[in-house]
Amino acid sequence: MNLILFDQLEIEQNKISVKDHRSKHILKILKAGEGDEVDIGIINKDKGKALIERIENDFIHFSFRFYKEDVRLHPIKVILGFIRPVNVQRVVKDLATLGVSDINFVGTEKGEKSYAQSKMYAPENLKKYLIEGAEQAFSTRLTNVFFYKNLEDCLKTNLEGMNKIALDNYEATGQLSQSKFPKKTTMLAIGSERGWSDKERQFFRAHKFTLASMGNRVLRSETACVSAVSIALAKMNLI
Numbered sequence: 001m002n003l004i005l006f007d008q009l010e011i012e013q014n015k016i017s018v019k020d021h022r023s024k025h026i027l028k029i030l031k032a033g034e035g036d037e038v039d040i041g042i043i044n045k046d047k048g049k050a051l052i053e054r055i056e057n058d059f060i061h062f063s064f065r066f067y068k069e070d071v072r073l074h075p076i077k078v079i080l081g082f083i084r085p086v087n088v089q090r091v092v093k094d095l096a097t098l099g100v101s102d103i104n105f106v107g108t109e110k111g112e113k114s115y116a117q118s119k120m121y122a123p124e125n126l127k128k129y130l131i132e133g134a135e136q137a138f139s140t141r142l143t144n145v146f147f148y149k150n151l152e153d154c155l156k157t158n159l160e161g162m163n164k165i166a167l168d169n170y171e172a173t174g175q176l177s178q179s180k181f182p183k184k185t186t187m188l189a190i191g192s193e194r195g196w197s198d199k200e201r202q203f204f205r206a207h208k209f210t211l212a213s214m215g216n217r218v219l220r221s222e223t224a225c226v227s228a229v230s231i232a233l234a235k236m237n238l239i
Contacts, residue, residue, distance in 0.1 A: 001025060001135035003047070004040045011042055015059040023060050026052070040064070041140035043131070073101040073141050074238055075185040076229060077162075079154055081108040081192030083221050085118035089129050091222045096133025096143045098229050099238075101185075106148045109200060111192030116147070151189075151200050155207050162187045164209040167228055168196055172213035176228060179212050181235040188232060190225040 004022050016023055026032050032052060040050040048066035055061075078100050083091060095103055107116055119125065123145075130142045148154040163182055166189035189209065196204070204211065214227060233239045 001132070002039070002138045003135050003140070004038060004050070005043050005131055005135055005140060006040060007043050008045075011064060014053075014063065015061045017059060018055070018057070026060065027055075039138070042066070043134075044141055047140055071139055071141065073143060074099040074233065075236075076100045076232055077102040077104065077185060077187045078225060078229065079104045079106055079151070079166075079187065079189035080225050081106055081111045081190065081221060082115040082121075083192065084112075085115060085120035087222045088118070088120040088126075091225065092126055092129040092143075092145070093133040093136070094226050095229060096130045097137045098226070098233065099137060099139065099141075100143055100229055102144045102146065104146045104148060104154050106154045107150045108192040109150075109197040110194035121147070151196075151203055155203055159187060159207060161185070164204075164207065165189070165212050166196070166201075166204045166209045167191070167213065167224060168201065168211040169213055169218055170195070171201060172211045174210070174212055176212040176214050176231050177235075179210065179235070181232060183236075186232055186236070188225070188228050190221055190228060193221050 004025065010016060026038055030038060032038055034052050034054055037049045037051050041047040046066040047069050048064055050062040050064050053061045053063055078095060080103060082105055092103065105121070107113065126145050134140065134142055161184060163184055163186040165176065165179055165186065167176065189204065201211065214224065219227065
């Protein structure tokens with residue numbers, strides 16, 4: 001982790017358990033000791049430095065100083081069909097590291113219905129992956145995650161004024177790399193492992209989405225979403 005994140009209560013207590021994974025990182029990976037400083041942040045707030053005051057048998061005690069840094073998440077939102085639970089950790093962490101503002105998981109007509117019931121999608125698990133992604137990116141800001149029963153429900157949310165693109169291998173009218181990315185929020189939609197149904201394509205067209213592809217090779221959903229976000233960031237001059 002490049003930045004160690006704390007919640008507000010931990011900051012007020014000025015200590016964490018030596019058994020906490022962050023303590024192990026500080027002591028074993030960073031090899032920091034009493035009198036050393038490490039980079040820290042408060043979740044969704046400021047960054048700063050933590051001075052290690054003392055290390056006891058049960059706790060590491062800190063003092064903190066903070067500086068305001070207005071680093072926001074990128075104006076990219078992702079619609080993603082539920083993926084295999086075994087891949088959730090990697091995908092959520094990668095998208096959080098890339099800095100997308102929202103991940104909207106949706107049930108799709110061709111997707112496996114049981115995926116959405118997996119404990120890997122439990123809020124406490126997802127928060128852990130989001131924190132790991134933010135720490136990797138040296139950011140305090142956590143990506144938002146939402147769930148929808150189906151694509152239709154997701155598209156009922158406010159999409160006004162967004163640049164909207166759905167990846168599709170069958171009826172795309174152009175390449176994502178050739179798409180325009182004006183200076184406004186982009187919504188990228190990536191289907192489940194078997195893609196979108198005809199009915200779902202109709203929903204996209206009704207909501208003014210452009211259908212685009214990333215070439216003639218069929219990618220896994222988890223690969224496609226990270227690749228698509230990377231292309232969008234590059235086209236928007238954000239990386």
